Amino acid sequence: MEVDTERELELVPSPPPVEQTLAERRARRAAILARHAHSASDSNPGSTGPLTGASTAVSTPVEVGANGSTPTLPIQGLDLNGLGSIPAAQIQALDLNGHGPSTPAKQPSRSPSPAQDQEQEQEQQFTLAKPDSPGKPQKAQTGAQREEDDGQAQVNAADYDPSLDRREDEFRRVHAAPGLPAGDEEEEEAEEEDEDEVDDMFAFAGPKTKKAGGKKKAKAGAAKAKAQQQQPALHSDTAADAEGYYTVILGEVLVAPSTPAGEKGERYQVYASVGRGMFAVVVRARVLADGEEGKEGREVAIKIVRAQEVMHRAGLKESAILTKLQLADPEDKKHIVRLERTFEHRGHLCLVFESMSMNLRDVVKRFGKDVGLNIRAVRAYAHQLFLGLGHLRKLSVIHADIKPDNILVNDAKTMLKLCDLGSASDAAENEITPYLVSRFYRAPEIILGVPYDAALDIWSVGCTLYELYTGKILFPGRSNNQMLLHMMELKGRFHAKMLKRARFGDVYFDEMGGFESVEREKGSGNDVVRKVHISKPARDLRARLLPSGGAARLGEEETNVLLHFVDLLDRCLALDPARRITPREALAHPFIRGSTKA
Structure with a gap:
């Protein structure tokens, strides 16, 4: 059975x-x-x-x-x-989920909100990652990544910390004799090893760690202490450290009193420390409810200037320049960060700015590490940068420190603004100094000591745009001397007329116009001077930016867009500042206008 x-x-x-x-x-x-x-x-x-x-x-x-x-x-x-x-x-x-008929007009129960729809639409219209390699290195890279035998070490833009170079250059400026831009290399190395990582002023990223390095050298330590003694703090404030930096306390309330002009007082509660730069520390804060109605809970960024006389004056100057720029841009269309107010707190000048998301270096690190950003995102950013430069030029203002770290984006990453005008000045105040602008973005006229104008910002924007697209630094020179060498290798030799006007020309060139390249021997590590005669460029931007295979790999339209980009960069990076493209000309350039015709 x-x-x-x-x-x-x-x-x-x-x-x-x-x-x-x-x-x-x-x-x-x-x-x-x-x-x-x-x-x-x-x-x-x-x-x-x-x-x-x-x-x-x-x-x-x-x-x-x-x-x-x-x-x-x-x-x-x-x-x-x-x-x-x-x-x-x-x-x-x-x-279609198998639950019987439904009417076409009825929306699904889990339909996205209008805010989500808008965010998705923005993402579709403004893609940051390159289509070939979303966030991953490409095997077949551009010419910039294929360089091996030219003696130029590639520097990844995402991992680079420009504050170290800025501190080294500031150290040289203070201690070097007038007219001697070169500086002492051993002192430079010691200073780099001794410095902590310094966060960008407005970027809100995670905590950073100290850079690996050797022990502190007595020579650099003594020189650093001497520099601190030369600039004593304005006030004996317990909130400031030995260098005049404000000691941030999370949860502390900063009070901005009412002004005689009728501006209501506000209170800001600090909730995050962003970091510090040469001039100040920056915190994120929220407006408390007793401020102006409708502003409570709103986030702001507050730049707390070092309590030193030089820094205090620089903060007041930055405030005056930003006020001038904002009065000429009441509708906020010129892509300059907005200054909301200034006030004093425990002996420190405080500048209150609108809150932004992150800087462009963080954008490259997040969306294009090693490979750079989508060319269409670079085009959109370039358009906005030249609008900002046009506004500065119209008002005779030179930014003098444009780099990815000083360009902020909104939450959607679709809109940018220039920030950190601590080095900005009127176009007539062109004091000759070989260390103006962060080194990798420093125009040749600054290094040579040629009288400069707003064209130096165009050079910095050209370096920045190259960096956004490739993810690599264009001119990674460890000194002004090496910066000039990299420039000539890409753009050819300097014109004799420009060298005659250069205050520091004889520091780098001999009587015959030969360049005296300071190079480090691999074996001994000592610096040696080598005579270099450059007549034509050894490399060009086209070889760096176009992949091997050119149009066959990219297609005709994409190739034409890149060729327009190469032409724009070439005009931004003219060695002679008088030949550089202007913001108005850049806004009419085929790359910015979106032309795909050769």
Whole structure:
């Protein structure tokens, strides 16, 4: 009897549960619908939906499952489950989740909010990552990554910390004799090893660690202490450290009193320390409820200037320049960060700015590390940068420190603003100094000691745009001397007339115009001077930016866009500042206008 039962079970197996059957059918139906929707949309480009336009006539009515659900539907007359087919016009009115018919006007219960729709639309219109390699290094890189034998070590833009170079240059400026830009290399190395990592002023990233280095050298330590003694603090404030930096206390409330001009007082509660730069520390704070109505809880960035006379004057000057720029831009369309107010707190000048998301170096690190950003994102950023430069030029203001770290973006990463005008000045105040602007973005006229103008900002923007697209530093010189060498290797030799006007020309060039390149011997580590005669560029931007294969790999349209980009950079990086492109000319350039014609 038991044997018969076993045979019976083998011949007539029990059916699977109804839920399992329905789930399998729904999965098959979803896959068929998705595949058909793709083919239907390709074959009928004028249709309004993936299934509209099906013209199959059917005769068999739709059967209903045991639980009232609609079984899998055949498409275009194909009976996929032995259930017949239905008119295509009825398909759009069906709930594709298997729960019976529904009306087309009814929205799904989990539809995205308007804010999510807007965010998704922005992401689709403004893609930061390159399509070939979203966040990953490419195997076939541009010419910049293929350089191996030119003696130029590639520096990754995402990992570079310009504050170290700025501190080294500031150290040289204070201690070097007038007219001697070179500085002492051993002192430079010691200073780099001794310095902590310094965060960018407005970027809100995670905590940074100390850079690996050797022990402190007595020579650099003594020189640093001497420099601190030369600039005593303005006030004996317990909130300031030995260098005059404000000691940040999370949760502390900073009070901005009412002003005689009628500006209401506000209180700001500090909730994060962003970091510090040469001139100040920066914190993030929220406006407390007793301020102006409607502003409570709003986030701001507060720049707390060092309590030193020189820094205090620089902060007041920055405030005056920003006020001048804002009065000429009441609608906030010129891409300069907005200064909301200034006040004094425990002997420190405080500048309150609008809150932004991150700086462009962080954008490259997050969306284009090693490979750079999408060319269309670079174009959008370039357009906004030249609008900002045009505004500065119109008001005779020189920024004098443009770099990715001093360019902020909003939360959606679609809009940028220039920030940190602590080095800015009126165009007439062009004091000759070889250490103006961060080194990698420093124009040649600054290094040579040639009278400069707003064209130095154009050079910095050119270096920045190259960096955004490639993810690499264009001129990674460890000194002003090496910076000039890299520039000539890319752009050729300097014109004799420019060298005659250069206050520091004889520091780098001999009587015959030969360049005296200071290079470090690999074996001994000592610096040696080598005569270099450069007549033509050894490399060019086209080879660096266009991948091997050119149009065959990118396509004609993409190649033309890159060729326009190369031309724009070439004009931004003219060695002679008088030949550099102006902001107005840049805004009319084919790359900015979006032309795809060669």
